[in-house]
Amino acid sequence: MRVLLTAIGSRGDVQPVLALAARLREAGEDARVCAPPDFRGLAEGLGIPFTPVGPVLRPTGRRDPAAAPPTPEQRRRMVEESVAAQFDAVRAAARGCHAVLAGGYLVAAAPTVAEESGIPYAMAAYCPNFLPSPHHAPPVYPMRGEKAPDGTVGNRVLWARDADRWNETWRDAINRHRTAAGLAPVDDVRSHLFTGTPWLAADPVLAPWPGPADHEVVQTGAWLLPDERPLPPELADFLDAGDPPVHFGFGSIRAPHGLAAAMVGAARAHGRRVILSRGWAELALPDDGPDCLTIGEVNQQRLFPRVAAVVHHGGAGTTTAAARAGAPQVVVPQHVDQPYWAGRIHDLGTGVAHTPGTPTTASLTEALARALAPQTAARAQAVARTVRTDGTETAARLLTASRP
Numbered sequence: 001m002r003v004l005l006t007a008i009g010s011r012g013d014v015q016p017v018l019a020l021a022a023r024l025r026e027a028g029e030d031a032r033v034c035a036p037p038d039f040r041g042l043a044e045g046l047g048i049p050f051t052p053v054g055p056v057l058r059p060t061g062r063r064d065p066a067a068a069p070p071t072p073e074q075r076r077r078m079v080e081e082s083v084a085a086q087f088d089a090v091r092a093a094a095r096g097c098h099a100v101l102a103g104g105y106l107v108a109a110a111p112t113v114a115e116e117s118g119i120p121y122a123m124a125a126y127c128p129n130f131l132p133s134p135h136h137a138p139p140v141y142p143m144r145g146e147k148a149p150d151g152t153v154g155n156r157v158l159w160a161r162d163a164d165r166w167n168e169t170w171r172d173a174i175n176r177h178r179t180a181a182g183l184a185p186v187d188d189v190r191s192h193l194f195t196g197t198p199w200l201a202a203d204p205v206l207a208p209w210p211g212p213a214d215h216e217v218v219q220t221g222a223w224l225l226p227d228e229r230p231l232p233p234e235l236a237d238f239l240d241a242g243d244p245p246v247h248f249g250f251g252s253i254r255a256p257h258g259l260a261a262a263m264v265g266a267a268r269a270h271g272r273r274v275i276l277s278r279g280w281a282e283l284a285l286p287d288d289g290p291d292c293l294t295i296g297e298v299n300q301q302r303l304f305p306r307v308a309a310v311v312h313h314g315g316a317g318t319t320t321a322a323a324r325a326g327a328p329q330v331v332v333p334q335h336v337d338q339p340y341w342a343g344r345i346h347d348l349g350t351g352v353a354h355t356p357g358t359p360t361t362a363s364l365t366e367a368l369a370r371a372l373a374p375q376t377a378a379r380a381q382a383v384a385r386t387v388r389t390d391g392t393e394t395a396a397r398l399l400t401a402s403r404p
Contacts, residue, residue: 001403004094006034006110007103008086010057010252010280012315014039016126016201017103019225021048023392029400034093053089054082058252058280075169083108083173091116098404102193103201103223105130108174111192116181120402124199124220124395126316127337128207131198131217132190135210138162139336148339148356166190201395202316205386206323206344218398221391222320229299235275238293242273244308245293246368247327249277251315253334256358261286263311266364270372272308301325309351309371311364314338323350326384328371332359350380 003024005017014035024031025048033043037052044050070078086109094100094113099120102110114121129136137158140148149158166189174192175185186192200209200219209217231239239245248263260276260283267274274292276283285292300318304310304325312318314331319341322329329351331342342353352367370376 001099001400002030002032002097003399004032004034004090004097004100005103006053006090006093006100006107008036008054008082008106009104010315011039012126012251012317013104013106015042015225015317016124016223017101018043018046018048019223020101020103020392020395022046022225023396024399027396027400029396032093032097034090051089051093054085079169080173082106083170083177086110087113087177094119099399099402101399105193108170108189108193109177111195112174112178112181112183115183121195122197122199122399123194124201124223125194126201126222127340128200128202128209129337129340131194131200131209132159132162133210134159136340139340141336163188163190166193199395199398201391203320203323203387203391205383205388206320206348207316207340220394220398221388222316223391223395224320224324224389227299227301229302231298231302232295235293235295235298235303238273238275239306244306245273245275246270246309246311247275247277247303247307248283248311249318250279250281250283250313250332251277251318252280253313253315255279255281255283256334259359260284262359262361262364264289264292265361266368269361269365270368272368272372275303275307309368311368311371314341314345316341319345320387323380324384324387324389326377326381328376328380330354330364330367330371332364348379348383349376350383351376 005021007013007017017033021031021033032049034051034053036054036057038056038058040050090109090113100110100114101122103124111121125131129139134155137149137155170189178185197216200217201223203222204219209219246267264274264286276285276294278294278296285294300321304322304327307327309328310322311330314333329345331345332354333339333342345351346353352370354367
């Protein structure tokens, strides 16, 4: 069975589909991936056929997070260009496939390409708050000028407004391509992309589906990519040279100004050494003290069990990796699904949700004090034993059940 898995976004969006593709190929299926060109090397290193879509995304991590969001006209052009690039790339990648799965929520072309080819289509979210439910509000996108709800409007109304935003942003661009393909236009873009039975590729303990909604949700568990790479010698030596350090990283998102200095200052206030992940924002240490080390992309599955705490932005992948390792967490959320993950870490007692706003040395010092407490570490270890690792197996079974 030939399956196309496609995703648009950063590593947190793409790595899960690579994990599922690797699992399918281990089972003898012909899985391939269509994703931004940043991930060609990772895919091909796993032996997964790869089709690039859109521009290289890594430079976006170095943009000023305080910069003004794009104007409505700029956003319209960006959407049209993205949708056009998707239709070209996804159509090419889907030739000869028997099913298409979109990971995340930005692959606007995927359901139409599947419909053109007469093959099944599925969509998987990585966090419950992306999927409509009366039990939670939609995610907030500050880059579009949105603000967090103040509690005066119910969730059903907020989700109706969310549907309107999907239509305003994507409907015209998608329907132009559907009309050109001889297909009927779509009225409700969100339902078109998500389907009536979306998948939830998230751990049921870390991110449980809250209950009945207007559609059925299939929760598979998180899609984890096994990683056997050894740690770089410099990092291994640093870990061996003293007590467990605090790991800081913001992944592929833009970092607030002064974040690295605040992180280092907070760790030092607790007498802790520091590992700073540069990430897409290219974070740099404020000085050359021997108690600090900067790293690039490394095997988190080997690193996180050896640190005292993980301080991060709250992406689904990092949150799950730290939880699986039993590491206490401080989540410093910025947007979209990150406040959800911060709240879950708080509710589970495995770490701290940093207060909204730009972190400071003082605020991180206070958050670390709670994360480094013995009871937090004990709770993190207990939750780690409940994190499932069979999400890709479940998803692979669902996909191959539609075998032609």
